Amino acid sequence: MKHTVSVYRLPGLNALLKKRQVPWRSIFFMVLAGIVTLSITLIHPAAQAYDVVIDPAAPGQGDTVSILVTGRTGASETPTVTVDGEPYPTFALGDNRYRTFVPTSPLHRSGRYVVQVTGAERQRNPAFWLDRRSFRTQRITLSSGSGDLGTDHEFDRVATFKAVLSPEKYWDGPFLRPSQGRVSSEYGVRRYYNGVFADNYYHRGIDYAAPTGSPVIAPAAGRVVLVGRVADGFELHGNTIGIDHGQGVASIFIHLNSISVQEGDIVQPGQTVGTVGSTGASTGPHLHWGLYVNGVAVDPGPWREQRMN
Numbered sequence: 568m569k570h571t572v573s574v575y576r577l578p579g580l581n582a583l584l585k586k587r588q589v590p591w592r593s594i595f596f597m598v599l600a601g602i603v604t605l606s607i608t609l610i611h612p613a614a615q616a617y618d619v620v621i622d623p624a625a626p627g628q629g630d631t632v633s634i635l636v637t638g639r640t641g642a643s644e645t646p647t648v649t650v651d652g653e654p655y656p657t658f659a660l661g662d663n664r665y666r667t668f669v670p671t672s673p674l675h676r677s678g679r680y681v682v683q684v685t686g687a688e689r690q691r692n693p694a695f696w697l698d699r700r701s702f703r704t705q706r707i708t709l710s711s712g713s714g715d716l717g718t719d720h721e722f723d724r725v726a727t728f729k730a731v732l733s734p735e736k737y738w739d740g741p742f743l744r745p746s747q748g749r750v751s752s753e754y755g756v757r758r759y760y761n762g763v764f765a766d767n768y769y770h771r772g773i774d775y776a777a778p779t780g781s782p783v784i785a786p787a788a789g790r791v792v793l794v795g796r797v798a799d800g801f802e803l804h805g806n807t808i809g810i811d812h813g814q815g816v817a818s819i820f821i822h823l824n825s826i827s828v829q830e831g832d833i834v835q836p837g838q839t840v841g842t843v844g845s846t847g848a849s850t851g852p853h854l855h856w857g858l859y860v861n862g863v864a865v866d867p868g869p870w871r872e873q874r875m876n
């Protein structure tokens with residue numbers, strides 16, 4: 568009963584309204600709204616969102632996905648582009664445009680990938696769907712001990728080559744075919760070794776069968792960043808050339824017979840850089856061309872067919 572009495576003794580609503588109190592609640596909400604508006608204005612000057620174009624719209628495993636970001640406010644800050652949380656290098660193309668290449672391979676799961684573009688303008692989160700592609704398979708029988716080829720020296724140098732990332736863009740337009748030989752093994756072929764599917768193996772390039780001594784040309788302009796020879800320990804790759812095309816795009820040629828360039832040379836598209844051979848772990852004269860984008864061996868096919876600019 569005591570409690571009921573105290574409730575009845577509380578001042579009524581009418582009494583409160585008559586007191587003409589300062590409207591603290593209204594002031595609080597007005598200040599809060601002001602702070603929120605100011606913050607949005609400071610972070611997003613015009614509250615404009617990036618324009619994002621993903622090409623190709625329906626990529627398949629092995630494709631290089633180009634993410635073209637156009638700013639609308641003229642802010643010069645390069646946006647950050649991540650795919651499923653992993654950041655990829657972004658380069659300015661001029662006119663408020665930025666481009667990111669996202670490499671894919673047979674080892675990338677098919678399915679939905681979320682792109683996140685953040686920077687001076689409002690964040691965008693488009694997505695693309697990576698289609699499953701079927702790749703040919705090969706069955707290889709290995710005798711014991713045949714997997715031991717290769718030296719630390721060549722593995723270190725090739726790993727450094729794959730990580731090359733220079734801001735210059737040397738290539739321009741579609742890539743040329745580096746050999747006139749017929750394609751003897753296409754990109755992406757999967758393997759069974761002694762009947763067991765090799766989860767991490769795929770053919771990381773294209774093989775061209777051509778006679779020993781036939782020319783190998785640079786498919787695009789670039790800077791020679793790797794020259795390795797059998798005599799220096801390239802026992803697995805054989806005589807090797809690595810060309811940096813810039814902005815994370817690089818070509819490797821292995822099993823060469825001869826090499827006619829030096830590290831540091833700038834090469835032009837169509838320039839002869841060496842000749843086809845069968846050095847290293849090779850069963851016959853052929854050129855292996857690997858095209859790496861941000862460290863992943865991608866299908867060179869689209870780079871041959873279209874302008875990847």
Ligand SMILES: [Zn+2]
Nearest residue numbers: 772773774855
């Ligand atoms: Zn090959």
